[in-house]
Amino acid sequence: MNDDAPSLKQLNRTFIGSVLFIDIVGYSTRTVPDQLEMKELFNALLAEAVQNVAPGDRIMVDTGDGAGIAFLGDPEDALFAALSLRDAIEAGRVTLGEPGFVRMGINLGPLKIVRDINGHTNMIGDGVNDAQRVMSFSEPGQVMVSHSYFDIISRFSRDYAKLFVYEGTRQDKHVREHEVYRFGPPKEDQTLADKLRDRSRARHVVDSAPAEATPAVQAAAPARSGALRPGLIATAIGAATLVGAVWSWTSKPEASPPAAAVAPAPPAPETVAPKTAAKAEASRPADVKLAARQPEGAAEKASATVSASASTDAADKAAKPAEPPAKPGTVRLAVQPWGEVYVDGAKRGVSPPMKSLSLAPGKHRIEIRNGEFAPYKETLDIKSGTETTVQYVF
Structure with missing residues (x-):
């Protein structure tokens, strides 16, 4: 079994963790070849049972005839690791050793992570000792939990309380009493146990979406690109209309009606002399003169150009993306x-x-x-x- 090395920050610190203690039933009474075969099978099944728990959230210690695992994250992890191991043993119909193959106990309490004499990871504390005592009260194939673990796990959901049977008070070899609960849901609650097991597996699924592409940004991207397209189309239409209007004003002066066909201008007021009117005509800006010589319908073209420009400005304002929401x-x-x-x-x-x-x-x-x-x-x-x-x- 791999020895997960904790970081320096974890050593010699006191944790409140859920400790799962597992014992291979009948291990010490078997021959050495049988012990090797039992231990190899046990290690493979246990590695599969804890694969959904991040290595940084668990500490695994080999006890020779079993293992001790401290779960430093969710207390639920200890229960579902025990259930996964029990289900794998039942599904594989393991015939080595005694029926049930293993017995298990779970406790919630204080513990310290230390280095043993060989430099390997080990655990000490009442959280570990009580887990071992609770395990000793269970039968082969059973999962037993302490009162402290049941008290905290039942607060997560009312459904958890239905999955345990109170076994009363048991006394260990040091004359210490322990209130224990056996995991044993009735047949009608088996679907509940399956549902909670699936919930445990789903909790460890990591979303693979890139961190920088948040859902809000992903949702806004297609909307933004769709909003830009009408603005570009409106801009192109407005530019084409403007070019057409200017070309019609400047490129066909010969198409304008002859001077004789133009209606005579109204007589100037008597107070304005002819020379004065000529000077006023010469001083008028060029664009005003051009507007005076425009053919019929030029005013309508100019009005259409202004309307197209206004619609372009409105489309550009609508195409501007909304400010992104503030990050939490x-x-x-x-x-x-x-x-x-x-x-x-x-x-x-x-x-x-x-x-x-x-x-x-x-x-x-x-x-x-x-x-x-x-x-x-x-x-x-x-x-x-x-x-x-x-x-x-x-």
């Missing part, structure tokens, strides 16, 4: 041993297993509760795209 901020949670997290008065979950929150920019009221302990309260000013850590120990 991230709040990292480091709560020990656990706490119920409330944001602005609304419950968001339990940490652990919840490790982070995504909140919109602005001020938010954070509250963390743990039973009868005084709650932790803090107001955070979340900035767009930033990370904030909330750390508290009850």
Whole structure:
């Protein structure tokens, strides 16, 4: 079995973790060749049972006749790893050793990760010891859990409480008493166990979409490209209309009616002398003179050009993309041993297993509760795209 090396930050720290202790039934009574075969099969089945849990969230220790696994993330991982191992043994109809092949116990409690005399990873603490004691109360093929583990796992969902049977108080060899629960859903609740197992597998599926292409950006991209096309078409139409109008004004002066056919201008007022009128005509701008010589229908063309330009401006304004929404901020949670997290008065979950929150920019009221302990309260000013850590120990 591979020995997962923890980081330096994990060594000599106290964790609250879910510990799964597994024992191969009848291992010590078998011959050495049988022990090797049993251990090889056990390692293969166990590796498959924990494959959905990230290596950084678990510590595996070989105990010789079994294994101990500390799950540092979701408490559910310990239960579903045990169920996956039990189902694989039943499906494979393992005939080595005693019926059931293994017995298992789960406990939630404090533990430390240390190095043993050979430099390998090991675990110490009451969380590990009690898991081993709970395991000793189970029969081959059974999964037994402690009261501390049942108490926290039943808070995740009401459905979990239906999956366990209270077995009462048991006493270990050190005369310590333990309240234990056996995993044994009735036949009518077997579909519930399957549903929760599928939920555990789905929780570890990682979305493969690129981080920079958020759903909002992906949704806006086709809309933006579709909005640009009408603007470009309207611009092209407006430019063609303008060019046609200018060409009609400047390229055909000979097509205008002869001077004799033009209606005579109205007589000038008596107060204006002929020379004065000529000077006024010479001083008029060139564009005004050109407009005076335009053929019939030129005014309608100019009006159409102005309308096309106005529609082009409106289309350009409509084609401008909307400003992207502000990116949310991230709040990292480091709560020990656990706490119920409330944001602005609304419950968001339990940490652990919840490790982070995504909140919109602005001020938010954070509250963390743990039973009868005084709650932790803090107001955070979340900035767009930033990370904030909330750390508290009850």
